[in-house]
Amino acid sequence: MDILSNLALGFSVALTPTTLFLAIVGCFLGTIIGALPGLGPSNGVALLIPISFSLGLDAMSALVLLTSVYYGCMYGGRISSILLNIPGDEPAMMTTLDGYPMAKQGRAGDALVISAVASFVGAFLATAGLALMAPLLAGVAYKFGPSEYFALYMLAFCTLGGIGSNNQAKAAMAAALGLALSMVGLDQTTGMPRFTFGNMHLLDGIDFLVAIVGLFAVSEVFFFIESHGKDSAIGVKLGKLTIPWKDLMATRWTMIRGTIIGFIAGVLPGAGASLGSFLAYVGEKSIAKDKDTFGKGNPRGVAAPEAGNNAAAGGALVPMLTLGVPGSGTTAVLLALLLTLNITPGPLLFTERPEIVWGLIASLFIGNIVLLIMNIPMVRIFVYILSVPGYILLPGITMIAFVGIFSLTGSSFDMLMMVGFGVLGYVLRKLDIPTVPVILGILLGNHMEDSLRRAMVLSDGDWTYLFNSGISIGLWTAAVLGFLAPMFLRHFLKKPDVPAYTAEHMADHIADKD
Amino acid sequence: MRGDRIFGLVMIFAALGYILSAAGIETSFLSDPIGPRVFPYIIGGVVLVSAIAMLLQPDPDAEWPGTVMLAKLALTLAVLILYAMSVRPLGFILPTIVAAGVLSFQISPRPVPAVMTGVGLGVGLFFVFKYALGLGLIALPRALFG
Numbered sequence: 001m002d003i004l005s006n007l008a009l010g011f012s013v014a015l016t017p018t019t020l021f022l023a024i025v026g027c028f029l030g031t032i033i034g035a036l037p038g039l040g041p042s043n044g045v046a047l048l049i050p051i052s053f054s055l056g057l058d059a060m061s062a063l064v065l066l067t068s069v070y071y072g073c074m075y076g077g078r079i080s081s082i083l084l085n086i087p088g089d090e091p092a093m094m095t096t097l098d099g100y101p102m103a104k105q106g107r108a109g110d111a112l113v114i115s116a117v118a119s120f121v122g123a124f125l126a127t128a129g130l131a132l133m134a135p136l137l138a139g140v141a142y143k144f145g146p147s148e149y150f151a152l153y154m155l156a157f158c159t160l161g162g163i164g165s166n167n168q169a170k171a172a173m174a175a176a177l178g179l180a181l182s183m184v185g186l187d188q189t190t191g192m193p194r195f196t197f198g199n200m201h202l203l204d205g206i207d208f209l210v211a212i213v214g215l216f217a218v219s220e221v222f223f224f225i226e227s228h229g230k231d232s233a234i235g236v237k238l239g240k241l242t243i244p245w246k247d248l249m250a251t252r253w254t255m256i257r258g259t260i261i262g263f264i265a266g267v268l269p270g271a272g273a274s275l276g277s278f279l280a281y282v283g284e285k286s287i288a289k290d291k292d293t294f295g296k297g298n299p300r301g302v303a304a305p306e307a308g309n310n311a312a313a314g315g316a317l318v319p320m321l322t323l324g325v326p327g328s329g330t331t332a333v334l335l336a337l338l339l340t341l342n343i344t345p346g347p348l349l350f351t352e353r354p355e356i357v358w359g360l361i362a363s364l365f366i367g368n369i370v371l372l373i374m375n376i377p378m379v380r381i382f383v384y385i386l387s388v389p390g391y392i393l394l395p396g397i398t399m400i401a402f403v404g405i406f407s408l409t410g411s412s413f414d415m416l417m418m419v420g421f422g423v424l425g426y427v428l429r430k431l432d433i434p435t436v437p438v439i440l441g442i443l444l445g446n447h448m449e450d451s452l453r454r455a456m457v458l459s460d461g462d463w464t465y466l467f468n469s470g471i472s473i474g475l476w477t478a479a480v481l482g483f484l485a486p487m488f489l490r491h492f493l494k495k496p497d498v499p500a501y502t503a504e505h506m507a508d509h510i511a512d513k514d
Numbered sequence: 515m516r517g518d519r520i521f522g523l524v525m526i527f528a529a530l531g532y533i534l535s536a537a538g539i540e541t542s543f544l545s546d547p548i549g550p551r552v553f554p555y556i557i558g559g560v561v562l563v564s565a566i567a568m569l570l571q572p573d574p575d576a577e578w579p580g581t582v583m584l585a586k587l588a589l590t591l592a593v594l595i596l597y598a599m600s601v602r603p604l605g606f607i608l609p610t611i612v613a614a615g616v617l618s619f620q621i622s623p624r625p626v627p628a629v630m631t632g633v634g635l636g637v638g639l640f641f642v643f644k645y646a647l648g649l650g651l652i653a654l655p656r657a658l659f660g
Contacts, residue, residue, distance in 0.1 A: 051647065051649075054647070054649045054650075055647055055648065055649075166573070167568075167573055168567075169564040169567035169568050169571070170564070170568065170573075172560055172563070172564040173525065173560075173561065173564035173565065173568065175560075176557050176560035176561045176564065177561065179557045179560075180532060180554070180557045180558065180561060183553070183554050183557070187539070187550040189546055189550065190540075190541055190542045190549070190550050191542070192539060192540045192541065192542060192550060194536070194539050194550060194554065195532075195535055195536075195554075218594070221590065221594075221617070222587055222590065222591075224621065225586060225587060225590055225617075225620050225621060226579055226583055226587065389622070390621055390622070391618045391619075391621040391622035391627060391628070391631060392618065392627075392631050392634075392635075394617060394618075394621055395613070395614035395615075395617040395618045395621075395631055395632070395635055396614070396635055396639070398594075398613075398614070398617060399610055399613070399614055399635055399639055400639070402597065402598070402601065403606075403639065403643055403649070403651070406601060407643075407649045407650065407651070410602075412598055412599050412601070412602050415597075415598035415599075415601070416595065416598045416599070418598070419591070419594045419595055419598055422594070423591065427521070430517065430576050430578065431517050431518060431521055431573075431576065432573060432576065448553075449553040452548070452553060453546050453547075453548055453553070454546075456546060456547045456548045457546050457547060460547060461547035461548065
């Protein structure tokens with residue numbers, strides 16, 4: 001009954017008026033961010049981190065606000081998938097397959113309700129799974145020494161790059177690029193400057209918020225201008241909103257199955273919500289008796305990916321909180337938030353600051369209920385916001401990115417560096433080099449080096465020490481497999497006969513930030 | 515093909531420069547067994563190997579923008595750089611009006627909506643950030659206040 005008392009502690013932290021208010025604001029903003037095409041969860045959270053700091057929010061409040069945004073995005077993505085046939089963010093991509101056909105048949109309202117309920121089921125059960133699994137994993141993580149942590153970081157880079165990219169060399173390049181950038185600044189052990197080239201601004205290292213906002217948000221500006229904002233398609237009208245009880249009952253097992261698949265995909269490092277929704281859809285289709293109605297407006301084709309993507313979002317928090325190793329782009333951004341708040345995720349977090357962990361989990365439960373309410377009766381508000389034209393939206397987002405970084409550091413140098421990262425992000429994405437490993441490298445580089453050096457201190461420079469425990473050998477094996485196996489599996493993963501557009505773009509979407 | 519080759523070549527030089535620079539890191543007598551140079555060496559090595567792999571086995575090229583679009587993107591970049599440099603000396607409102615207006619015009623080349631977007635965002639965001647969120651922004655050029 002440990003878990004109940006922990007949850008009680010969590011709710012006592014989360015049920016204050018301030019946190020409730022922040023959860024509602026976060027859910028609202030998150031749904032908008034998720035619904036707007038081109039502004040995904042990692043962008044959204046990255047943009048809001050500097051602003052929430054400038055507001056002087058304390059650790060718990062900032063966490064509640066931004067994880068609500070994170071969950072909100074997962075709900076919001078489906079709105080534009082269904083109404084515009086444009087995924088609001090990458091994980092919502094599979095929802096277009098059956099959501100848009102349903103909308104064209106005049107069932108847009110039904111599709112929105114079914115997907116909202118599926119999102120709720122997925123996210124709620126995944127949060128429960130997080131509450132059950134995280135303490136167990138944290139218990140295992142106690143046994144981790146520096147060599148195990150080093151192996152764990154390797155695993156994160158290998159699977160994130162391996163699964164998320166079409167080309168192993170490019171995945172390795174991305175991770176190494178991030179790690180290389182993280183070395184800039186004063187060396188933690190000796191206090192000597194590295195790669196600063198005499199520039200005072202670089203002594204503190206590269207602020208990962210600057211890198212994240214640049215790589216994600218500013219590079220999007222270039223892409224948007226290049227595409228002439230032609231993604232602003234004409235949408236389908238939303239008719240009367242009724243609750244399709246029959247469809248909801250018919251899809252209840254679909255939602256459960258999607259949740260389980262999505263949760264597992266989320267817990268695995270590197271997979272994330274896009275893969276979760278993809279596998280949930282493909283899995284549901286493969287066991288369905290009426291396969292040929294998938295892609296033509298089958299409600300189960302809406303329920304499965306939405307349950308999957310929301311469950312994966314919850315699952316991805318498990319490795320992030322217990323091990324400090326994020327499973328996806330957005331959780332990497334959330335890790336950046338924790339590190340900036342001086343909270344080091346890992347097993348110790350569960351014993352030293354239980355109010356943070358359980359308060360967060362409790363606020364996720366609350367956020368889910370808020371989101372369900374927002375996304376069924378109030379969905380019209382978001383549909384209205386979707387009609388904001390790109391020529392207002394994009395300059396607005398750009399300016400918010402600048403204000404965030406400026407108010408955080410107050411320096412022109414950091415804003416220029418952010419623009420530089422924007423150009424880098426544009427080039428990398430053009431070359432099909434994933435950007436998430438770059439972020440992860442910048443975030444984890446110093447921790448990774450630190451664990452290597454501490455391992456070497458313990459072993460007095462003996463490199464075989466890295467492989468001297470069962471756990472680390474297991475992690476290294478998984479890392480090698482995670483990096484190499486996708487080269488062979490990719491063929492099968494891309495195989496399912498989703499429409500041409502999807503198959504072609506799926507790799508990008510799995511690769512990119514979810 | 516070409517994109518990957520060029521990038522690979524650039525990264526080979528970058529990696530060599532990185533490794534060379536790592537060799538110049540000063541270490542102190544307090545150091546641990548492997549010191550501050552070894553991890554950068556490893557990373558530089560990984561960049562080098564993956565750059566060579568990209569050079570030898572390039573993927574098919576993505577569609578790169580044509581000359582006109584490239585000029586447009588360069589203009590966008592210039593606007594962003596100028597904006598980053600001017601917000602401190604000139605205050606928030608004026609640079610934001612110009613930058614947001616230009617960006618808006620780039621997406622949808624109609625002058626009136628672009629000007630309105632610029633003015634709306636410049637003034638609107640200032641009030642939102644300054645008064646609703648309480649961030650310390652300065653509205654107008656510092657020079658005006660002496």
